[in-house]
Amino acid sequence: MVQLNLVKVLLLSNERTGDVRYEIFSKEGENPDYPEKIIVYREGNIGEHGERG
Incomplete structure (x- = not known):
């Protein structure tokens, strides 16, 4: 198994x-x-009161 390092x-x-x-x-x-490998995460505003997700 291949081991990946961050x-x-x-x-x-x-x-x-x-x-x-x-x-x-x-x-x-x-x-x-x-x-x-490159993993991309995106977090943005999802609610009208500034909730993030």
Whole structure:
């Protein structure tokens, strides 16, 4: 089984559009400059009272 290591997390924030989080993974023992997987999460306003989700 391939082991992935979290190499870097980038968080871009904007009050109007919400937050975007990038998690960058590389294979264990491989060069971290060549990612194996990138997961992107987006959080934004979902309610009229500023609820986030």
